[in-house]
Amino acid sequence: MDSPLNSEIESFFDSAPPLNDRAAISEKLKEFIALNSSESGKGSRSPLLIIAKYTISYIHCHVTISFTIRRVACVTSGGTTVPLEQRCVRYIDNFSSGHRGAASTEHLIKMGYAVIFLYRRGTCEPYCSSLPDDAFLECFEVTKESAVQVCQPYSEAVKRAIRDHHAAVAGGLLLKLPFTTIFEYLQMLQMIAVSSRSLGPCSMFYLAAAVSDFYVPWKSMAEHKIQSGSGPLDIQLLQVPKMLSVLRKEWAPMAFCISFKLETDAEILLEKADMARKKYGMHAVVANELLSRKEQVVVVTNNGKIPVYRDKTSSDSDVEKPLTKLLVDRHSVYIKDSNT
């Protein structure tokens, strides 16, 4: 680790306040990955799961062992905060409802993946993406007999949401890990990546979170709430080192990696997405424009740019369905190529 980027990354992690619950997160990750890479996993095996073949060479003896291994995706979701004070009252945030990450997680689980959902506390969670914003208060009522019942017209959606969520968690197919700050997010992403190494090419990183580009290093941050009353405020922010390169090269070099590029200016979007793909060695970059992102995105790969549209003939379809389908197909090819 002696390139300028690596020293920036080292200085970022050195400066970050340590995770409060690192040991508990590490334990959960270990368990989740063990469960989903063993034959005795709780979840049933889907026919979509690809058999991974590992060839062990030992002097003159070649043994090929075949076993099934569930694909595991780490889906990141929601925006990261950048605190402006150590005892944080104010922070910079990135706009993200978390809808894309939550909906994509549902589709990936349906297609046989186990998902580590690394999400911003309070943003949309899997199986809630089709419900109203304050689902809890809007979807239920208490009958005269003092029973809680689901209001129409939410009945079917609510049942499906609760049932599918319970099934995914109980089946060991969904691990939800919440974060708030950029410091928590990047430390947790590193932990997940390193823990997922054993999955080889069966691991996918689906990096839909809106990650801050700028931050204030912990050590140069004001301790207390910045006082108002003395005129305008100037804030100097450093660039967050680009962790995508180090994720690809060091943390999880065998994983299939997809990043997301959001712009408000459609003119520069595709070019920036392609630059990011090349610069960080991503297998695909999903380009989305703020206003049209729920209707269409463009998947940028080394084979070209593939537009993906929401199915407009169905009112309850989303763009995440064809998007995840396309990326899962690409992942299948990637696993196949890695094994030959």
Place this chain on the structure above:
Amino acid sequence: MDSPLNSEIESFFDSAPPLNDRAAISEKLKEFIALNSSESGKGSRSPLLIIAKYTISYIHCHVTISFTIRRVACVTSGGTTVPLEQRCVRYIDNFSSGHRGAASTEHLIKMGYAVIFLYRRGTCEPYCSSLPDDAFLECFEVTKESAVQVCQPYSEAVKRAIRDHHAAVAGGLLLKLPFTTIFEYLQMLQMIAVSSRSLGPCSMFYLAAAVSDFYVPWKSMAEHKIQSGSGPLDIQLLQVPKMLSVLRKEWAPMAFCISFKLETDAEILLEKADMARKKYGMHAVVANELLSRKEQVVVVTNNGKIPVYRDKTSSDSDVEKPLTKLLVDRHSVYIKDSNT
């Protein structure tokens, strides 16, 4: 409006993007206030409601008309965002879960108030404050017979939450108005204050929202997402003009006004709270310190400083219960004094 403060305020409002749904909000407010200031209001009258007496003097004839009028509180809750781009991807935010505003609203309604709950979209809502963060997914399960049922141990809390929320909304005692940005918040606060004028001293402003002190004027804001990649970022922010003075003096001069002061440094808290009380003419300022704010606060009035503690002998009590009780008592005295 020609003082330096007033010209700052004018320039803030001139610069703000107009509210999308101003007409609909105005209609809702008018209806809610009419409902709660007429004898034929839907809600039942609580014995706690004070009879307001207005004396009409007309030359030599003095007529005293007595009629009941429900007290109406505007409770503000959650943090306001300050966009850094017009097509907003990044913004500055203030830490606030909205728990204090939500819990206080519940207590005020219980004590006979109607509440206009002006809250940050996505933060805690009244009747949800005692439930887990992702209440929707944690509190329910689907039975084998495909019915939705409440999991133990949430059964009673969930029923109470749903029932009380429905009763408050159906009874015309709770109007929820969500905001996101500082621009929306201050425009909506002004609308509420001006609409509440007819309630005279029966109107209360309980300003628990964490309002930004600094902002970027709309007209000098970047249109598109600020690009990273060219080194550190400098942000210059102007001070948000202090609207508390204008609320007291112009928007709602008869209302009983309580503001909140949050600091991380206990050393300066009480002094700053008392300065704010004097400067903005507040009837009370609630001083709270970031780490201890759920256990104790200090109510600063012109009669001195009154500490308020959570009742530690009861596990489900909160500091908002004794706090709202104290402030309602003060409001009663204020109404009485205003009528004599």
